[in-house]
Amino acid sequence: MRLSRYFLPVLKETPGDAQVVSHQLMLRAGMIRQTAAGIYAWLPMGLRVLRKIENIVREEQDRAGAIEVLMPTIQSAELWKQSGRYEAYGPEMLRIIDRHDREMLFSPTAEELFTVIFQNGTKSYRELPRNLYQIQWKFRDEVRPRFGVLRGREFLMKDAYSFDLDFAGARHSYNRMFIAYMRTFARMGLHAIPMRADTGPIGGDLSHEFIVLAPTGESDVFYHRNWEQGHDTSAIDADDAGALERFIDGLNADYAATDEKRDPAAEAETGDALKQSKGIEVGQVFYFGDKYTRAMGVSVQGPDGVAVAPLMGSYGIGVSRLMGAIIEASHDEAGIIWPDAVAPYKVALINLRVDDEACAAAADGLYAQLTAAGVEVLYDDRDERGGAKFATADLIGLPWQLVVGPKGIKAGVVELKRRGGEREEVSIEAATARLSA
Template sequence: MKLSNYFLPILKENPSEAKIKSHQLMLRAGMIRQSASGIYSWLPMGFKVLKNIEQIVREEQNKAGAIELLMPTIQSADIWKESGRYDDYGKEMLRISDRHERDLLYGPTNEELITQIFRDNIKSYKNLPLMLYHIQWKFRDEIRPRFGVMRCREFLMKDTYSFDVDKHTAEFSYKKMFLSYLKTFQKFELNAIPMKAETGPIGGDLSHEFIILADTGESEVFLDKNLLDIDVNEVDYSEKNINEIIERFSKFYSATDEKHDVNEFEKNVSKENQLRTKGIEIGHIFYFGDKYSKSMKALVNNKEGKNINPQMGSYGIGVSRLPAAIIEAKYNGTFMKWPKTVTPFKVAIINLGKNGDEADQKSNEIYQNLINANLDPILDDTSENPSSKFKNFDLIGIPYQIIIGSKLKKDEFEFKEIGEEKLILSKEEVINRLKEIYNIDK
């Protein structure tokens, strides 16, 4: 993509309404624009990041054995009345009526709808275990939306729902999602710490939040620093591996302020490993047994020929919250550096030449070479001065830059990873290095 043909409305100053760094950067870098209180349009740069995050989440859900479907944003109130949550949910639920005066709602979550789908289509234990998920927009009418996409009213969520014949297999489904979340967040270069949590309006007796550490987080967290060093990327989903990972995480203390036990923390965590900080929730998993299958009369026939209510779990990731969470974890106040898994473009070409000169020709040539190599470049071919170009791309956060000026020799290119020293490489070396970084076959 050539920047002259792109829609990237960069702001020079921080907007006054933006109080945290992710909100400031997403507005300044032309990623989002507010259309109403707590409701945002995702502009092209932000949308690319969002879709890249969505795809990684999807890939890891598929590996864990979940099957994707898509449920609507608008739901019938009838199924919520069946479960007993319609009157209990509160003013966060946006209630509406259609032209026939039928009660509808903009879905804040999907336990009822997925239970209805299951109830109408699955009758035998032979179809279990089953995990279904979707990635869909939700709406919760927050009383005070703030912090940009971090706490807004309309947001994109990944929701998985598990159905099992008994508690034992349901707990294994829970553990699979536990590992899936750890693997997903590590692919975003985030240390997401699992912490026992309250179940809230979803219900159940087993729940974990996944929290990344950030000064701007709303939750106070307490943990053993050993949790920051556990790597799960190469772990597969065999029962043995899943249980080993759960056991490793269970050895070390972690809790939000609402679950924190001061005496247990002091007793079980050495002084040098005690970490008290703040965090941002980016995922939440629940096991709630037959709370919905019982109230909504979802039944399956078990091995003994008896009708039973399946055991269920619910697993959410805030997909549209993740770009902001990554920024909170990565932005150092001077430059942003997106993880290579989610960067909107793989490399930025900063053309310091003028129209038609040698630097301009070199820029266009390597731009085409990178496209042919599936390296998705963005070329700054604008007439902005060099200082503005450098500031803009440090703000946008594309992790790799190729800088082309008039002082370089014919087959010399300045290659730079944001925050690192620049290198002088040939065109072939630049392309080969990028292919290696992004694991693209040469």
């Protein structure tokens, strides 16, 4: 993409109302604009990152055997009355009356609707296990939305719902999502720690929150220092229920809990290894048995012909929130430092002198060649000073900067720099080869 034709409204000043660094940088880097309290428009650069995060989430859900569907944002209140949550959910639910005076709502989560859709297409235990997910906008009418996309009102969420015949199956479905979450966050360069957590308005008796440690986090968290290392999940076969369970039990032997789930005995045992920090919740998994299937009157025919209410879990990831968490974890004084997997473009190609024919020809050539090789390039072809171009490139945080200047071009070289690293003079050919690899 040529920057001269793009829509990238960067800001020089840090907006006064943005308290945390991710919010500041997303505004400054022209990724989002607030359109109402806790509600954001996604500008082209922000949307590209959002889609990359979304695709990683999707790939790991698919890999875990979940099947993608899409529910409407606006739901009838009827279903929620059936489960008893219409009254229980409180003022965070955005309630709506339509033109025919029917009670509707903007979905804050979707246990009820998934349960009904599941029933509509499932008659027998033979069709279990089943795990359906969606990536869809949700709305929660937070009393004090803040910190940009970290606590917005309209946000993009992945929510999955598993249905199993018995507890062993449901536990395996839970574990599958557990490991899928570890893989999902790791692919984005995040170290997320699963912590015993409260179940809140979803209900149930088993839940983990996946927490990214950050001083700006809203949650107080407590954990064994072993959690500060990452865990390699690549060798785990998620189809092997026993091995998966042992791996996860092994992980969970090290204490980790949110504020609401602290356990004094376990903390005493952890002793000096106990650490305290702030964290950002990026995902949560729940097991709640037949809470919703019973309430909604949902059943399948069991092996002995008797109707059984399937056991459920639900599994959320805050897709738009993840962008804030990634920036909180990966930035410096000059701007964002995108992990490769979620960078909006791989390369910032900077032409320092658009009025110099040799520079323009070289930069145009590099742009054409890299683009043809499938490399995502943002080409700064604007008539601006070099200083402004470098500042923009640092701010938006693309992994590579490729700089074309008049002196270098005469010598047949360009400058290649990893964001945050050192500049290096290389031949045009070497630069192309390195970036296309």
